[in-house]
Amino acid sequence: MKYIDEFQDPDLARRLLDDIHSTVTRPWALMEVCGGQTHTIIRHGIDQLLPEQVELIHGPGCPVCVTPLEVIDKALEIASRPGVIFCSFGDMLRVPGTGRDLFQVRGAGGDVRVVYSPLDALRIAQQNPDREVVFFGIGFETTAPPNAMTVYQARRLGIRNFSLLVSHVRVPPAIEAIMQSPNCRVQGFLAAGHVCSVMGVEEYPELAERFRVPIVVTGFEPLDILEGVRRTVAQLERGEHTVDNAYPRAVRPEGNAAARAMLEDVFEVTDRAWRGIGVIPDSGWRLSAKYRDHDAEHRFSVEGIQTREPAECRSGEVLQGLLKPHECEAFGTLCTPRTPLGATMVSSEGACAAYYLYRRLELTPAPREASPVV
Amino acid sequence: MCLAVPGRVLDIEERDGTRMANVDFGGVVKEVCLEYLPDLQVGEYAIVHVGFALQRLDEESAKQTLELFATLGMLQEEFGDPWEMAAEAGGTLPPEEEGARR
Ligand code: SF4
Secondary structure (H helix, E strand, C coil): CCCHHHCCCHHHHHHHHHHHHHHCCCCEEEEEEEHHHHHHHHHCCHHHHCCCCEEEEEEEECHHHHCCHHHHHHHHHHHHCCCEEEEECHHHCCCCCCCCCHHHHHHCCCEEEECCCHHHHHHHHHHCCCCEEEEEEEECCCCHHHHHHHHHHHHHCCCCCEEEEEEEECHHHHHHHHHHCCCCCCCEEEEEHHHHHHHCCCCHHHHHHHCCCCEEEECCCHHHHHHHHHHHHHHHHHCCCCEEECCCCCCCCCCCHHHHHHHHHHEEEEEEEECCCEEEEEEEEEECHHHHHHEHHHHCCCCCCCCCCCCCCCHHHHHCCCCCHHHCCCECCCEECCECCCHHHHCCCCHHHHHHHHHHHHCCCCCCCCCCCC | CCCCEEEEEEEEEEECCEEEEEEEECCEEEEEECCCCCCCCCCCEEEEECCEEEEEECHHHHHHHHHHHHHHCHHHHHHCCHHHHHHHCCCCCCHHHHHHHC
């Protein structure tokens, strides 16, 4: 457990906490959408510094975690083919597919390369005209514009041996799905700051109104989270449900217009399956018809893949905020970062990994004799 | 990957018809595409995600964030060797655990 003197500005943290403590009169459940926020919360013990009445529920905002197993398996299949250079961000290397991961594909001779930026993958394609270069395009509204720009550039420069395996996801439909779930306990949202840096806040007022839920745009540093919680609780106590921006240094109401225009040109909205959760309507992007030549699924036939999720893994419930990681029977026993059963234990933004890294010694996993999870 | 890091623009050049910059992230210099913030100037700070500048940031907030990330080891996570990190995380399973994976 961490202490408040480890905050960057302990006095300010103390004042924000005091304010929250003196405002709250009854229990509230808030969901932080972004996996980066989950890590900050657990790393700094913010949930333990808050009044008992304020519960933080961890949301589905980890791009690595929500990428469906089928897409991971398609990536593994494409990466294993001769003549292919498969490029990915580093945190996808250890995400378990059905029986293996990208790290193991490379060990078996696949040409898997890690890039810092999708433009690096495009450069690799330029330098290897006789090879097929595929980039693994996953992520939320923050990662989608860079990938969109890369495909746009490939087309503009006539680089034909470059394609994108796309599995992009969008936050607002996920919020909608969470609010519509019969088990939903969420009363307020800390919206993901960097997603809003790109998209602005225009998509949120309708959601806040329809579900009568405050949505506060929140950054992911410790003080940002406290400020987001403070503003959300204040609204709830006053019976309000508006959209508020607690991260103005990085979020303009209109977002980034150039990035949004590029997204609209390169992608089109589609239904998308979220790992562990299932299909959420309109919750993803795929390449639009104009860019079909650069769609890896179109270029490589990867149909008919048989996926197999480990039966013990309850990451779907974790991602929806229905279960805390340590309540999973496999947590810390069968499932650790070295032997992950689910992506939520692998990803640096996954909730299970956060609990394992920062809380393991304080938590006891569920007893082994408990009835098995179906 | 989801981490967006503030950095300072060192120099700007046009490459293949695209505005690119060298950006300093508390000591690590990376190439960054400025197409989404076309009027960003040398010396200014921006939030950079996977090699793209996405939003301007004032100098003070940028420096504070970088300092915090450095203390928490997050810059190492973002810019360190991903293969090494993946191997450390357990690239191959000890044989007795191989069965547990299923
Ligand atoms: S602890 Fe492991 S098995 Fe349990 S939900 Fe998390 S990733 Fe899945």
